[in-house]
Amino acid sequence: MFQLPYCVSISLHGAELQWQSPHRRRVLRAPAPGVEAADFSFPPNRSPVRMEVSLAGAPDSPSTQDNVPPHVLKDVKLLMESLEGLSTPSKDGDSTLLDPETSSILDDNTRTDPAPEVGRSRSSGLCFSDGKCHIDYILVYRKSGPQSEKREIFERNIRAEGLQMEKELSVCNSDVIFLKLHAPWEVLCRYAELMNIRMPFRRKIYYMHRRYKFMSRMEKRINRFRGWLPRKPMKFDNNTLPDLEENESFTAPFSRSRIHHFTIHNKDTFFNNATRSRIVHHILQRVKYEEGKDKMGLNRLLSNSSYEAAFPLHEGSYRSKNSIRTHGAENHRHLLYECWAWWGVWYKYQPLDLIRRYFGEKIGLYFAWLGWYTGMLFPAALVGLMVFLYGWFTLDHCQVSKEICQATDIIMCPICDEYCPYLRLSDSCIYAKVTHLFDNGATVFFAVFMAVWATVFLEFWKRRRAVLAYDWDLIDWEEEEEEIRPQFEAKYSKKERMNPISGKPEPYQAFTDKYSRLIVSASGIFFMILVVIAAVFGIVIYRVITVSTFAAFGWALIRNNSQVATTGTAVCINFCIIMLLNVLYEKVALLLTNLEQPRTESEWENSFTLKMFLFQFVNLNSSTFYIAFFLGRFTGRPGAYIRLINRWKLEECHPSGCLIDLCMQMGIIMVLKQTWNNFMELGYPLIQNWWTRRRLRQEHGPNAKASFPQWERDYNLQPMNAYGLFDEYLEMILQFGFTTIFVAAFPLAPLLALLNNIIEIRLDAYKFVTQWRRPLPSQAKDIGIWYGILEGIGILSVITNAFVIAVTSDFIPRLVYAYKYGPCAGQGRAGERCMMGYVNASLSMFRVSDFENTSVPRTDGSDMFGEAVKYCRYRDYRESPDSPGEPYSYTLQFWHVLAARLAFIIVFEHMVFTIKNLIAYLIPDLPKDLRDRMRREKYLIQEMMYEAELERLQKEKNEKKKNYRAHHNALP
Numbered sequence: 001m002f003q004l005p006y007c008v009s010i011s012l013h014g015a016e017l018q019w020q021s022p023h024r025r026r027v028l029r030a031p032a033p034g035v036e037a038a039d040f041s042f043p044p045n046r047s048p049v050r051m052e053v054s055l056a057g058a059p060d061s062p063s064t065q066d067n068v069p070p071h072v073l074k075d076v077k078l079l080m081e082s083l084e085g086l087s088t089p090s091k092d093g094d095s096t097l098l099d100p101e102t103s104s105i106l107d108d109n110t111r112t113d114p115a116p117e118v119g120r121s122r123s124s125g126l127c128f129s130d131g132k133c134h135i136d137y138i139l140v141y142r143k144s145g146p147q148s149e150k151r152e153i154f155e156r157n158i159r160a161e162g163l164q165m166e167k168e169l170s171v172c173n174s175d176v177i178f179l180k181l182h183a184p185w186e187v188l189c190r191y192a193e194l195m196n197i198r199m200p201f202r203r204k205i206y207y208m209h210r211r212y213k214f215m216s217r218m219e220k221r222i223n224r225f226r227g228w229l230p231r232k233p234m235k236f237d238n239n240t241l242p243d244l245e246e247n248e249s250f251t252a253p254f255s256r257s258r259i260h261h262f263t264i265h266n267k268d269t270f271f272n273n274a275t276r277s278r279i280v281h282h283i284l285q286r287v288k289y290e291e292g293k294d295k296m297g298l299n300r301l302l303s304n305s306s307y308e309a310a311f312p313l314h315e316g317s318y319r320s321k322n323s324i325r326t327h328g329a330e331n332h333r334h335l336l337y338e339c340w341a342w343w344g345v346w347y348k349y350q351p352l353d354l355i356r357r358y359f360g361e362k363i364g365l366y367f368a369w370l371g372w373y374t375g376m377l378f379p380a381a382l383v384g385l386m387v388f389l390y391g392w393f394t395l396d397h398c399q400v401s402k403e404i405c406q407a408t409d410i411i412m413c414p415i416c417d418e419y420c421p422y423l424r425l426s427d428s429c430i431y432a433k434v435t436h437l438f439d440n441g442a443t444v445f446f447a448v449f450m451a452v453w454a455t456v457f458l459e460f461w462k463r464r465r466a467v468l469a470y471d472w473d474l475i476d477w478e479e480e481e482e483e484i485r486p487q488f489e490a491k492y493s494k495k496e497r498m499n500p501i502s503g504k505p506e507p508y509q510a511f512t513d514k515y516s517r518l519i520v521s522a523s524g525i526f527f528m529i530l531v532v533i534a535a536v537f538g539i540v541i542y543r544v545i546t547v548s549t550f551a552a553f554g555w556a557l558i559r560n561n562s563q564v565a566t567t568g569t570a571v572c573i574n575f576c577i578i579m580l581l582n583v584l585y586e587k588v589a590l591l592l593t594n595l596e597q598p599r600t601e602s603e604w605e606n607s608f609t610l611k612m613f614l615f616q617f618v619n620l621n622s623s624t625f626y627i628a629f630f631l632g633r634f635t636g637r638p639g640a641y642i643r644l645i646n647r648w649k650l651e652e653c654h655p656s657g658c659l660i661d662l663c664m665q666m667g668i669i670m671v672l673k674q675t676w677n678n679f680m681e682l683g684y685p686l687i688q689n690w691w692t693r694r695r696l697r698q699e700h701g702p703n704a705k706a707s708f709p710q711w712e713r714d715y716n717l718q719p720m721n722a723y724g725l726f727d728e729y730l731e732m733i734l735q736f737g738f739t740t741i742f743v744a745a746f747p748l749a750p751l752l753a754l755l756n757n758i759i760e761i762r763l764d765a766y767k768f769v770t771q772w773r774r775p776l777p778s779q780a781k782d783i784g785i786w787y788g789i790l791e792g793i794g795i796l797s798v799i800t801n802a803f804v805i806a807v808t809s810d811f812i813p814r815l816v817y818a819y820k821y822g823p824c825a826g827q828g829r830a831g832e833r834c835m836m837g838y839v840n841a842s843l844s845m846f847r848v849s850d851f852e853n854t855s856v857p858r859t860d861g862s863d864m865f866g867e868a869v870k871y872c873r874y875r876d877y878r879e880s881p882d883s884p885g886e887p888y889s890y891t892l893q894f895w896h897v898l899a900a901r902l903a904f905i906i907v908f909e910h911m912v913f914t915i916k917n918l919i920a921y922l923i924p925d926l927p928k929d930l931r932d933r934m935r936r937e938k939y940l941i942q943e944m945m946y947e948a949e950l951e952r953l954q955k956e957k958n959e960k961k962k963n964y965r966a967h968h969n970a971l972p
Helices: 062-066 070-086 148-160 185-194 210-228 256-261 273-284 298-303 332-341 352-359 361-393 399-406 425-438 443-471 486-491 511-551 556-560 562-596 601-629 659-700 710-715 726-741 749-771 785-808 811-821 892-922 928-970
Strands: 007-011 017-020 025-028 050-053 137-142 164-169 176-182 198-203 249-253 309-311 496-498 505-507 843-847 871-875
Touching: 137 273, 137 710, 148 164, 148 298, 176 710, 185 256, 185 273, 249 928, 273 352, 298 309, 309 710, 332 352, 332 749, 352 361, 361 425, 361 443, 361 726, 361 749, 399 425, 425 659, 443 726, 443 785, 443 892, 443 928, 486 505, 511 562, 511 601, 562 601, 562 659, 601 659, 601 726, 601 785, 659 726, 659 749, 659 785, 726 749, 726 785, 785 811, 785 892, 811 892
Parallel strands: none
Antiparallel strands: 007 017, 007 050, 017 025, 137 176, 137 309, 164 176, 198 249, 496 505, 843 871
16 A cells, blocks of 8 residues: 555545645645646546545555545556655655645744754754754854854844854864854745746756657667677766756746746755855855944954854765665765765766756866866877877987987087086987987977867867756856955945846946056066066076086086986976965965955956966966076077176086976976875865864764764864865866977876876865865856966967977977988988988087186096097087188078078967867857757747746636626626
């Protein structure tokens, strides 16, 4: 027999369908228009049968069943199956939904206590002490803390807004008090309407073209045929994740006047936990705590220490004694841990819909973008690895490396003043081979590939974002629905103007005030960029001074590799300076952004993001730009060096080229920064949380934490970064810059980025689920200003890679030699045989007696070569000292190489930009199937509005007829 928690009375043939609970009795009316209901096909022409079905947990007596006709019993069974959701909890832990019309008339047990009493709760930690009112938000303060009067006024105004509250003493610290907040149904409805929150009102009906139906049938047959094959290991089972049915419903801005049109099965679950927390936070941001136009908002109370913390609750523990496969997930947090944050599922796709439901659309979009970026790194990493392997396998066939390794009779000039000795060119053999791994014939192809890859990545991300925005109902979410920042309202409340979108008055910032603030802010940005350049200048001076010091070092290993040691230590010092300046930049960027007074939170985030990106990008890449484009370019020549402050000789490149220095700079910075970021993101919170757990175990016993309520456990976690996802995005954007801007010099950068991101996704997931308090769910339809920054980096990468290939590497000089000056000159080919003699042609001759007094080496080379050195070689295209023309002047080959470099830059940039623009034009921003679905949805919404209007007119007509008949019958 049917066991449900209510007594249901069913009457057929038009009689009312009624249900009865132990406390109240209500009439179930027909579902409202637009609300999907079960279709019960009762057989026609049957005698009315009224039947009571016991739903109190005990089966009906046999006599009751025997008296029921079989066809009626079958119909009732169908009805019971459709109603069993009233008692069966859904997968996500929320009770299943009631009929919309019924729920709209249920009473609210609103708490009207004027002042909550402080006590200790007996609830599980997710509800008030009565076990019914769900906790939507937590505020934490100390009894001994300051600003008690402001808190009292603030809490009194909270109650005036309709929120219910309950205070709770901390289990482990009697000075800490938790203020639990709950938003009743009326408050949720009122503010959902004010905030234009979109809610579901009918499930979507997808139209499928005949061709797509045919393809769908074919796909089903193919899948049936392939059923014996193992499933895709990266996907989850369909039964693992809950059915998030709100993604399959039409939505509209919530309105209390049209509440009967919305699918309100159960008012307790109509607004999910993320939406409830967002509404409560919206209220708290606009509640006053003191007289005055700017004395309002929770953020100000947090900044002046009136409250210690504010956060929504996690949905319970993320661990369980039972397996999720056998017993299912206990809550969404547990499900996220098992399917996302656990290291054992590192190879699986992310459950984006579940992430969005638990953390909100903004965090969901971040992880969607991070997953998309990581997936797109696979082809880039594969091609970069192939370029590296190509250099590895052709190493023994490289004519340039062979000549350098065999050049034992070529003596190179010292690379620094006095202390640096003469060197054989063959001493650079190892560095020449390492340079060939990165600077080979495939480098140009890889640079073009990465420029195209960046465009494809961004264009297909736009398509992916459009699909997510549609699935998550963010297509119509526009800026005008955003809230004005309380600080902006308080600052400009005296002057208002009409909003052209909403038609309502709002605070207005004058043009002169806005742009004067922007000018001051831009001046601050320019000054901080000068600070970065000054730091780079300090690194340059360090490199110039240290190379001589290392050349005179007592340890032979350091002395013989003085230039490499100088580069390595300079990079490490540069990294330390980068991390120190980041702290200063954050404070300056925050000060300048608040000075600008942005209107909305999005404008504030965009302004702060742009400043921090400029600071950190210049801070991180300034030394790299110096090594790539300035190191060794303006040093002069032996005998006529260009000196810094007329004292220090500028640093030269290694005899094998400057590319090895650039590779070291990129590799060390990339590895150190990613390691440091991963430690600060996860290691630091782990250590802090471990220390907190250790203290609690010492004070309350080893099992103390298990007995704590949820708000106590969440309070002991670390809060999310004050700037939200800024640090997460910034880390990945800077990595994207490293991966694309100088990729021609370091083809392994995409591979390192891929390995880091595979770890990064799980680190971030583990941090969000287990180590951080639950962040406030917030909405966003895209990644904001970061997309524009990514496009800017993509454009900059084309220019920088063109200069790296043309200026930093020896690709162009080799081509010029092969086609113009080598053994194959005039033959139109450039193989390895054509490079014979290139090393000798790329080195110029210098007479040692022409050295400046400050540059003369302390040794004449007799200890190394058996006799004093009279001539040495250096990297340049200059005439010999015995030339009949002007000694040490540039040769014709120098001008040919310079012209070829400039021509390559122009041709490369125009070709790559043409390809990028063509790809961007050919790839549409919206997939065709999504465009069709959006058009179909628009059509269905118009039809539903038309049907609703017809139904309203029909009801009015029937009501008039009813009134007319009643009036006619009342006549004598």
